[in-house]
Amino acid sequence: xxxxxxxxxxxxxxxxxxxxxxxxxxxxxxxxxxxxxxxxxxxxxxxxxxxxxxxxxxxxxxxxxxxxxxxxxxxxxxxxxxxxxxxxxxxxxxxxxxxxxxxxxxxxxxxxxxxxxxxxxxxxxxxxxxxxxxxxxxxxxxxxxxxxxxxxxxxxxxxxxxxxxxxxxxxxxxxxxxxxxxxxxxxxxxxxxxxxxxxxxxxxxxxxxxxxxxxxxxxxxxxxxxxxxxxxxxxxxxxxxxxxxxxxxxxxxxxxxxxxxxxxxxxxxxxxxxxxxxxxxxxxxxxxxxxxxxxxxxxxxxxxxxxxxxxxxxxxxxxxxxxxxxxxxxxxxxxxxxxxxxxxxxxxxxxxxxxxxxxxxxxxxxxxxxxxxxxxxxxxxxxxxxxxxxxxxxxxxxxxxxxxxxxxxxxxxxxxxxxxxxxxxxxxxxxxxxxxxxxxxxxxxxxxxxxxxxxxxxxxxxxxxxxxxxxxxxxxxxxxxxxxxxxxxxxxxxxxxxxxxxxxxxxxxxxxxxxxxxxxxxxxxxxxxxxxxxxxxxxxxxxxxxxxxxxxxxxxxxxxxxxxxxxxxxxxxxxxxxxxxxxxxxxxxxxxxxxxxxxxxxxxxxxxxxxxxxxxxxxxxxxxxxxxxxxxxxxxxxxxxxxxxxxxxxxxxxxxxxxxxxxxxxxxxxxxxxxxxxxxxxxxxxxxxxxxxxxxxxxxxxxxxxxxxxxxxxxxxxxxxxxxxx
Numbered sequence: 001x002x003x004x005x006x007x008x009x010x011x012x013x014x015x016x017x018x019x020x021x022x023x024x025x026x027x028x029x030x031x032x033x034x035x036x037x038x039x040x041x042x043x044x045x046x047x048x049x050x051x052x053x054x055x056x057x058x059x060x061x062x063x064x065x066x067x068x069x070x071x072x073x074x075x076x077x078x079x080x081x082x083x084x085x086x087x088x089x090x091x092x093x094x095x096x097x098x099x100x101x102x103x104x105x106x107x108x109x110x111x112x113x114x115x116x117x118x119x120x121x122x123x124x125x126x127x128x129x130x131x132x133x134x135x136x137x138x139x140x141x142x143x144x145x146x147x148x149x150x151x152x153x154x155x156x157x158x159x160x161x162x163x164x165x166x167x168x169x170x171x172x173x174x175x176x177x178x179x180x181x182x183x184x185x186x187x188x189x190x191x192x193x194x195x196x197x198x199x200x201x202x203x204x205x206x207x208x209x210x211x212x213x214x215x216x217x218x219x220x221x222x223x224x225x226x227x228x229x230x231x232x233x234x235x236x237x238x239x240x241x242x243x244x245x246x247x248x249x250x251x252x253x254x255x256x257x258x259x260x261x262x263x264x265x266x267x268x269x270x271x272x273x274x275x276x277x278x279x280x281x282x283x284x285x286x287x288x289x290x291x292x293x294x295x296x297x298x299x300x301x302x303x304x305x306x307x308x309x310x311x312x313x314x315x316x317x318x319x320x321x322x323x324x325x326x327x328x329x330x331x332x333x334x335x336x337x338x339x340x341x342x343x344x345x346x347x348x349x350x351x352x353x354x355x356x357x358x359x360x361x362x363x364x365x366x367x368x369x370x371x372x373x374x375x376x377x378x379x380x381x382x383x384x385x386x387x388x389x390x391x392x393x394x395x396x397x398x399x400x401x402x403x404x405x406x407x408x409x410x411x412x413x414x415x416x417x418x419x420x421x422x423x424x425x426x427x428x429x430x431x432x433x434x435x436x437x438x439x440x441x442x443x444x445x446x447x448x449x450x451x452x453x454x455x456x457x458x459x460x461x462x463x464x465x466x467x468x469x470x471x472x473x474x475x476x477x478x479x480x481x482x483x484x485x486x487x488x489x490x491x492x493x494x495x496x497x498x499x500x501x502x503x504x505x506x507x508x509x510x511x512x513x514x515x516x517x518x519x520x521x522x523x524x525x526x527x528x529x530x531x532x533x534x535x536x537x538x539x540x541x542x543x544x545x546x547x548x549x550x551x552x553x554x555x556x557x558x559x560x561x562x563x564x565x566x567x568x569x570x571x572x573x574x575x576x577x578x579x580x581x582x583x584x585x586x587x588x589x590x591x592x593x594x595x596x597x598x599x600x601x602x603x604x605x606x607x608x609x610x611x612x613x614x615x616x617x618x619x620x621x622x623x624x625x626x627x628x629x630x631x632x633x634x635x636x637x638x639x640x641x642x643x644x645x646x647x648x649x650x651x652x653x654x655x656x657x658x659x660x661x662x663x664x665x666x667x668x669x670x671x672x673x674x675x676x677x678x679x680x681x682x683x684x685x686x687x688x689x690x691x692x693x694x695x696x697x698x699x700x701x702x703x704x705x706x707x708x709x710x711x712x713x714x715x716x717x718x719x720x721x722x723x724x725x726x
Contacts, residue, residue: 003217010220014079019067019151020056023048031172031541038547041539043527045556047476051485055478055701060154061309061337063267064485064702071151076158076272076302082226083121085163085215086152087208089170094183096136096194097207098166099125103144103330105316109304110145110156111233117161117226118145121215125165128214129192134207136168136194146315147331148308157305158272159233161226165211167204171542174200175535199535234301241298242351248297249310250289250346256627257342257390258368259446260705264343265294265366268309274300276360284348284356294366297352309337310345312611315668326670332609332635334667335703339611339631342706368446373439375417375451378430382453383725384438385416388424388625391490391705394712396441397426398491401465403437408460408725409624409717416452424624424713427460427725455725461621462723463716465493469511471520471584472496474527474556479517479581483699486708492715500555502564507571512719514568514576515711516584517699523559565591573687577718579711581694582637592691594652594684596642605674609635610667612696613659614680616710620655621717622683622692625709631665632656632680633704638695639678652684656696656710681710683718690718 007013018024030044047053052065059068075081091098100122106115122139129137143164148154152162169175179196186193219226241247251261265275278293296306315333319326338345378384386396388409400407408427413420428434438449468487470480480496487494499520501510527539527546536542549557560567569591572578580588589596599605612634616626639658658680662672683692692714698707 003213007216007220010223011216013216014074014081016071019071020049023056027541034540034546039550041527041537041543041546042549042553043475043540045474045476045553047478047481049481051481052701053476053478053481055482057151058149058331058701060149060151061267061271061305061335062149062701062703063270069270072270072272075155075160080230081160082230083117083161083163083215083219084152084155085165085212086150087211088164088166089168089204091136091166091168092138092141093168094136094177094179094194094196095138095141095190096134096168097129097211098138098141098143098164099129099211100163101139101189102164103140103142105318105329106145107148107156107308107313109148109308111159111236111304113229113233114156114159114161115145117229118163121161121163121218124218125211125214128210128217129207132210134210135192137192138190140189142330144330146329146333147335148305149331149335154271154305157308158302159230159237159304163215165208167207167211169199169201169204169536169542171536172201173536173542174198175542177535237301237303238299241300241303245347245349246298246307246311247348247351248295248299249306249348250284251294251296252289252344252346253293253369255344259390259392260341261294261343262366262368263705264337264341265296268296268306269364269366271305272302273306275363275366277363277366279359279361282356282359284346284352285350287346292369294363295360297360298348312336312339312666314666317668317670326606326608328608329668332667333607334610334665336611336666337703339665340633340700340704340706342627342631371442371446371448373442373449373451377435378451379453380430381455382430382451383455384428384430384434385421385450385452386426386428386438386441386447388422388426390447390625391708391712392445392447393426393625394709394716395490396445396447397463397716398465399441400428400437401463402491403433405434405437406431407463408723409463409621409720411459411461411621411722414458416455419450422624423619424621427455427458429725458725460723460725461717461720463720466512466715466719467510468492468494468513468515468715469497470494470515471518472498473518473520474499474525474553477518479697479699482702483515483517486699486702490708490712498556499558499560499564502560502567503558505563505567505570507567508574508576512576513579513715514571515579515581516588517581519580519584519587520564521559522561522565525557525559527553527557572689572691575688575719577690577692577715579692579694579714579718581699582635582697585638585693585695588691588693592684592686594682594691594693596640596679596682596693598638599641599678600639600674603674604671606670607634607636607664607668607672609633610669611665612663613665614663614696615657615659617655617657620653621720622655622681622710622713624713624717630706631704632696632698632707633700634663634696635700637697638693639675639680640682640693640695642679642682652682654679654682656681683714692718
């Protein structure tokens with residue numbers, strides 16, 4: 001066939017059958033083990049990616065997951081494609097497939113030539129569908145070009161044409177779709193509507209093949225043009241970086257959390273960006289920077305991605321009609337990664353001199369500054385002190401506890417040996433193996449430590465090795481998965497808690513801390529599925545609803561009932577710590593009758609996935625180590641008017657508060673005054689335990705590293721006992 005020969009001669013196709021083969025096997029194995037039995041149609045009890053589920057396609061700039069790191073290496077370090085095509089399901093019903101052009105808005109950091117290329121390729125795909133008389137192809141619906149973070153969107157910021165199609169009927173079952181006249185009306189972006197009728201899995205595959213051949217054919221016809229356009233976009237990016245501010249960014253390593261700063265820079269290196277380090281000390285705009293200071297110059301081919309990771313997003317105001325409700329963005333509105341991770345950067349507003357550029361060397365990795373232990377070996381009545389102001393302090397705390405060392409956090413500021421140490425400072429009393437354990441962490445984690453001969457009498461919190469449980473509903477919960485991921489990264493002992501555990505009671509014998517990213521169902525649940533529309537069934541993958549459930553499935557779907565709620569209340573009153581986030585907050589507040597009132601409900605306040613400013617009570621144990629003004633990630637969260645104080649008091653209060661002005665740093669907000677000066681995170685003592693509520697997404701996809709400390713503190717300080725050090 002001449003067309004196929006042309007494609008083979010002029011196109012290099014790197015085919016990845018499945019980016020998540022483990023998840024594909026999970027789905028296939030679960031389906032096959034139930035097919036043809038009374039349990040056919042039972043949904044899977046877990047996510048199809050251990051931590052992220054569908055969010056595995058939301059990790060393409062953060063690179064937390066091995067799947068995204070692997071593909072990113074192929075894209076930006078090995079193959080450098082001109083086009084990336086990502087097959088997805090499902091199309092907006094009743095369309096059979098979504099094909100570009102994409103919906104508005106467009107992110108202004110994307111090169112215009114990328115958008116032109118997307119539209120060109122999409123039009124070629126449309127033409128092939130019409131030539132093959134395949135109806136139901138839609139464009140300009142749902143899927144926009146605003147967000148950076150998907151498998152097809154992050155390539156936009158790397159001068160690559162990213163193509164997404166969403167094919168309907170993601171099911172092995174046949175169906176017969178019956179549509180209304182309104183569903184069959186043509187529009188400019190849906191000119192040949194699907195008319196309904198029988199549909200099989202083979203039809204879905206045929207549509208995917210047609211789309212693929214439409215793309216491959218235009219890639220073959222315009223191969224040289226696509227290659228040259230990549231060169232032009234890279235050249236233009238470099239020129240813009242050389243001729244307009246910001247000319248780059250300086251990352252001082254004497255900032256609050258240099259370890260997280262190095263982490264950010266290494267993620268940027270993995271994404272294909274260039275990072276330089278200073279060979280010698282240099283001066284820029286009157287400020288001096290030492291040897292080893294990292295610098296990211298804007299004069300690089302992937303400048304769009306650099307700008308998008310470091311500068312705020314300003315989502316346009318988009319309403320369904322004048323003064324009407326907002327048009328929700330596809331995914332999120334803002335994500336500036338330096339703000340989420342709390343990384344301080346100096347924007348280079350003036351052009352760097354040739355002398356400065358000559359002092360920079362490109363690097364392949366960035367290490368945190370070397371740390372050391374000062375003071376030698378602590379005496380018998382001495383101790384080792386570690387800072388609390390960096391996330392790695394929590395990893396150090398957990399490793400020390402796991403090694404059997406005693407660990408304390410100072411409850412108040414202290415002066416020792418003429419040096420000041422703030423509340424929250426990590427204290428490891430001198431004892432058997434203490435020096436060696438701390439020295440190992442100084443070397444491995446690059447966290448500084450100070451040995452002191454005598455600490456004196458100090459008020460402190462005595463920590464212990466904790467068992468942390470996260471509530472895992474049937475079918476999985478992506479925020480729970482991300483929480484589990486972060487807990488594991490920071491060496492917490494973790495176990496999922498399911499409905500049968502809550503109904504059984506005695507929770508204090510299983511865990512010390514319970515985290516709810518969603519609230520357990522009180523009443524019995526029916527199996528929830530992603531059922532098809534129209535002709536498909538309500539069971540797994542559009543199959544029949546199950547006629548019976550396996551006992552373990554039925555047990556997990558069974559509601560916790562009044563007994564389960566009482567068990568949760570007893571867990572806290574007996575000394576447990578219960579932490580709720582976002583969608584779990586209202587139920588937790590009602591269970592414990594907390595004196596708070598949520599203020600966004602019923603208002604016209606709106607903010608979908610944005611970075612906010614907030615004030616932190618850094619004198620509160622849950623705020624130790626945090627700056628007094630921080631960034632948090634907000635995604636349709638909560639704000640409370642409460643009969644509580646800020647800073648908080650010992651029996652309860654707010655430890656994070658929204659500012660008295662617009663909190664937006666990056667993203668989109670409407671009617672921000674609704675949350676001005678309201679509580680963003682609160683905690684209360686209930687019996688012998690504590691309840692903490694976060695009105696923002698403290699873990700959001702493993703990205704907002706600056707706010708992780710708030711959760712870590714709530715876990716450890718919430719469960720700790722006051723204990724005076726002598």
